[in-house]
Amino acid sequence: MKAITDHQQYQYFTKLLTSFPEWNEISDSAQSRIMNTLDREIKKESSEPVIIRFANEIALSLHSYERIVIEKIMKKLQISLVVFEQIQQIISERIIQEQNIRLDSRIDKDLGLDKLDLIWVILRCEQIFHIQIDEEAVIRPLVTIQAYVTYISQLYLQEREFSTKTRFMNAS
Secondary structure (H helix, E strand, O other): OOOOOHHHHHHHHHHHHHHOHHHHHOOHHHHHHHHHHHHHHHHOOOOOOHHHHHHHHHHHHOOHHHHHHHHHHHHHHHHHHHHHHHHHHHHHHHOOOHHHOOOOOEOOOOOOOOHHHHHHHHHHHHHHHOOOOOHHHHHOOOOEHHHHHHHHHHHHHHHHHHHHHHHHHHHO
């Protein structure tokens, strides 16, 4: 992430964390500890990425069931971060500077992307993540970058899960 404040980074991670359905499976006290840990890790001066420090700290502080759920959330969070960074890069290659692309950026109003731009973004995401995206399902209904990140991350996770199961089935 380039030139963003601690507050913006905290908001970004918070939006992603709380958007996962698993977030509701953990207790309020665990959610509070997670947010406090996130805040503390963002404010630390370190060359190690926040997401790595955050994941390590959380793994040590939660009970076993919550740790399993958090591991799922952290996996999704890491994939979502990669997807977001890739979408930023794809859009900035063609149109807009990366630092102006945020999760809450609206596709048409904030970024000025039209249908052809979106098709190009979709094709690039298909190439990068080795997924198939139904263009009609995403062009009109998905309004923000966060909606695209969520959709592409879910497709990617489903594809990985499916290919892993298929690989194991074919191995037997």
